[in-house]
Amino acid sequence: MEQLYWLDQIKLQDRSQVGEKAFQLSRISHRGYPVVPGFVVSAGVLRQFLENLNSSESLVADLPDSSLHLDVANWRQLQQVASKLRQEIVSAAVPEEWVNSIFQAASTWQKNCLIFRPTLSIATGTQSVGNISGLLESVFCRCYEEAIAYALKHTWSQLFRARSLLYWQSLGISLHTINLAVLVQPVENAIASGVLNANLSEWEIQAAWGLGLAITNGDVLPDIHSVQPDNGLVREKKLGNKMLAYCLDDDSSPSQSVLTVEKNCLVTYLLAESQQKQQALSTEYLSQVIGLGHRLMGELGTNFQMKWTITAANPVPQLYITQVNAPQPVIPNLKFIKGIGAARGRVISTAHIILDSQPKPTQIPKDVILVAPTVTPDWFPLLQNVGGIITEKGGLTSHGAILARELGIPAVVSLPDATKLLDPGEKLLIDGERGEVYRMEEEPLVGKTQEIISSPPSFSISPQLPIIATQLLVNLSQPSLVEQAQKLPVDGVGLLRSELMMLNILEGKHPVDWLLAGKKAELLTALSEQILQFVRSFAPRPVFYRSLDWRSPELPSFHDSSRPATTSMLGERGVFSYIRNPEIFELELQALADLQTLGYSNINLLLPFVRTVEEFEFCRQKVEQAGLTQIPQFQLWMMAEVPSVLFLLPEYIKAGAAGISIGTNDLTQLILGIDREQGNLAKSFDERHPAVMSAIAQLIKMAQAGGIPCSICGQAPALYPEIIDKLVEWGITSISVEPEAVERTYRVIARAEQRIILAAARQQLEQAKGE
Structure with missing residues (x-):
């Protein structure tokens, strides 16, 4: 085995062997910054390991020198190749002397837990062209030989994930030019950990209790500190949602509140309510992080990222740097x-x-x-x-x-x-x-020809699809998609988004401004013509038109000049805005009534963001005044997206709600208290959360008890097809998705229904045997 490279001894000529992550940590360690100690298992060790793999598979045997020219568009083949390569690596034996060397080196720290951090560089000739993040993950393990061997192989195997192979192939990188080393460091319990993201205009410091894995995995919403870079002034503090934390699985771990024992040396535990309400970083520690960031500016420039941890060491806690990343000065050719x-x-x-x-x-x-x-x-x-x-x-x-x-x-x-x-x-x-x-290239392509390698997904459907009992509907807003969408195997339009549809006709003005300008007749005609295209194309299949849910922050250039601007995402949303100013809603109802006059009986109304029974009754009265209920086929539905519907649905049914459509987007953000527009909260915004799934199940059962249909038109079924099994099992009436998701949703529904039928048949057979 080649020598281990200790962080405080790495030299410039070692860069390709230790990878960028370790090299940058070593660089700042040499200059006196507090870096967690560690050593690197060099890239040459992995190469030697691959060369000695004893496999009859030619693909594996030639691995060190292979370029793996795969058809990356063939995802099934890519997955099969990746799975085979990773299995070969994980099942192979690591020489005992290698494992013993790592064990002996790690034992000097006298710590029970280790972290194996991938540290990568790509070499072209003798030049290292940068670090690539996002492909490889760190691995935790206990400090004994068997665990070390497994962690080492697991870290190496990530080089051959399907997503990694796609990346190498897309950029024409041969595997033999990839240098993957492994940085081994001890893990200590932490008071708090987090990330400092620095740029010229503002710093953002994220912080959470315990080890940084809680932030990395998206298990918590960290505290956010906005900092003025030049003077270190804290502009704003936002308390995160920190219900749990990670610590070492040892005598110091909590005894009463352990949630999960990881398959390594860590446990997840529930934080006390009082701790959840506290900032993870005290004023003293926040000042230390800011001060360390100011020092790093001299090394890394104004644009960098620093991951940090404050260890719970006795007698005095210590602030350490665990990783640095400077996209501009250190990685100029980020690819x-x-x-x-x-x-x-x-x-x-x-x-x-x-x-x-x-x-x-x-x-x-x-x-x-x-x-x-x-x-x-x-x-x-x-x-x-x-x-x-x-x-x-x-x-x-x-x-x-x-x-x-x-x-x-x-x-x-x-x-x-x-x-x-x-x-x-x-x-x-x-x-x-x-x-x-x-x-794809280092030089800009201004003036050069663009290349579209894949056209937008078509909505073509396989001619052979099984019959399903659950209705499948489609979400639409654009007349340009009607011609393709009407040919899909759907039972109608489950959600016609009025806001997006009307953007085609409003000419950049809010509907109220059309009325103030005396253009009510022109707007009514244009709106009727837009809706007509959907109603006519899908007849006799139903079309559920959702009336306007105009949210000012989402449409900043369409501000209603008659009212003050608002930045609230709740505010006068949905039907509440109709009560304040019913003119636009009345105009929408008139457009629907005009279509009924033309002989179309397949148009229905879906009310958005209904908060109270009184709001619904107001809208029902307006619907009756418009004459829409004179046609027996007409149905007045409401969106089930405000959590109050979980308590009020029987009252809504008594008030005349003929059906509900679950809007998982708003329902999720209101139940979990998470703004769906905030990408940094994306991992916590999950429609599959037990609280959300429980709410959906309750709504379906309540609708059944009330004798009305229950649909679902949010993004959840399309994004997470695995929940469709539960929806069908609970008795959902219909599922409405975007056109591109129709076929895969159709097939998942069919499989779910078949499983239910099979389970029922087996139960009957068992009962027959018992009799």
């Missing part, structure tokens, strides 16, 4: 950036960057990849012809993500500082399913 995959598809094109300081554009060039801080619904008309979307903010259910999915445009969201990291006109590849962005 891979990780965000959240929001809309499927892959595309290569040039970047078109809109900065936060710039106003909303009047037009966007065709086929470019739009890079912006965020995308609000009023951008919708501008997005029709873009090739891809990248946003710095937002999560899977943010409006930018929803818009991209409806238009079939590949999109990656929650990619911090994308407008700063990427250059105008440079060539990018974005993978909207995996949330990955690749820089």
Whole structure:
């Protein structure tokens, strides 16, 4: 085994053997910064290990010199190859002398827990071209030989994950040019841990109790401290949602509140309520982190990231740096950036960057990849012809993500500082399913031809689909998609989003401004014509038109000039706004009535964001006054997205609600108290949370008891098909999804129904045998 490289002894010529992460830590360690001690198992050790793999598989036998020219578009093949390679590595034996060397070196710390951190560099010739984050994860283990061997192999095997192989192949990187080393460090219990993200204008310090794994895994929402870089002044403190923490699995771990014992040396434990309400960083420790950040500016420049931990050592706690990353000065040719995959598809094109300081554009060039801080619904008309979307903010259910999915445009969201990291006109590849962005060339491509490698997903459906009992509906807003969508195997339109549909006809003005300008008749005609395209194309299948849920913060350029501006995401939302100003709602009802007059009986109304029974009754009276209920087929439904519906549904049914449609996006954010537009909260915004799933189950059962249908039209079934089993089992009446998700949702529903039928048949058979 080649020598181990101790952090405080690494030299410049060792850089390719120890990787960028270890090299940068060593660099600042040499200059007196407090770095957790450690040593590196060099990249040469992995190469030697691969060369000695005893396998009959030629793919594995040639691994050290292989370039693995895979068809990365064939995801099944990619997964099979990755699984085979990783299995070969994990099942192979690591020479005893290697393991013993690592064990003996680690034993000098006299610590029971170790962390194995991947540290990577890509070599072209003799030059190292940078570190690549987001592909490889750290591994924890106990300090004994068997655990060390497993952790080492598990860390190495991540090099051959499907996502890693896709990355190497996409950039034409041969495996023999990849240097993967492993940084081994001791783990001590921590008072608090976190991240300092620094840039020229502002610092953000995230902090949580215990070890930093809670933040890395997204188990908590960390405290946020906004800091003025030049003077260290704390501008703002935001208390996070920190219900749990990680600590060592030893005598010091909590005895009464342990939640999970990890398959390593850590445990997860529940924090006391009093601790949850406290900032993890005291004023003293916050000052220490800020001071350390100021010192690092001299080494790394103004744009860097520092991960830190405050150990619970006796007698005095110590602040340590666990990782540094400086995208601009240290990694000038960053080629891979990780965000959240929001809309499927892959595309290569040039970047078109809109900065936060710039106003909303009047037009966007065709086929470019739009890079912006965020995308609000009023951008919708501008997005029709873009090739891809990248946003710095937002999560899977943010409006930018929803818009991209409806238009079939590949999109990656929650990619911090994308407008700063990427250059105008440079060539990018974005993978909207995996949330990955690749820089294809170092030189910008201004004026060069763009290349679209995959067109927006089509809505073509396999001709052979099984019969399903659960209704499948489609969410729509754009007339341009009607021709394709009407051919889908759906039972109708479960959600016609009025806000996005109307953006095509409003000419940049709020509907109220049309009325103030005396253009009510023109607006009514335009609205009727828009809705008609959906109603006519899907007849006799039902169309559920959701009336306007106009949210000012999402439509900043469509402000109602007759009312003061608001930044509240709740405020006068949904039907509450109809009570304050019923004119627009009455105009919508008149448009629906006009369609009934034309002979269309398949149009129904879905009320958004209903808070109280009184609000519903107000709307029902308006519906009756408009004459809509004179046609027996007409149905008045309401969205079930405000948690009060869990307590009031029987009263809504008595008041005339003919059905409900569960909006999982708003229901989730209101139950969990998480803004779905905040990408840094994306891991905690999860419709599969037990509280949300329990609410959905309760709504379905209550609807059944009240004798009304229950649909679901939020993003949850499309994003997490695994929950469809439960929805069908609980008795959901219908599921409504975007066009691109129709076929896979159809097949999941079919499998869920088949499992229920099979389970019932088996139960009957067992009962028959018992008799």
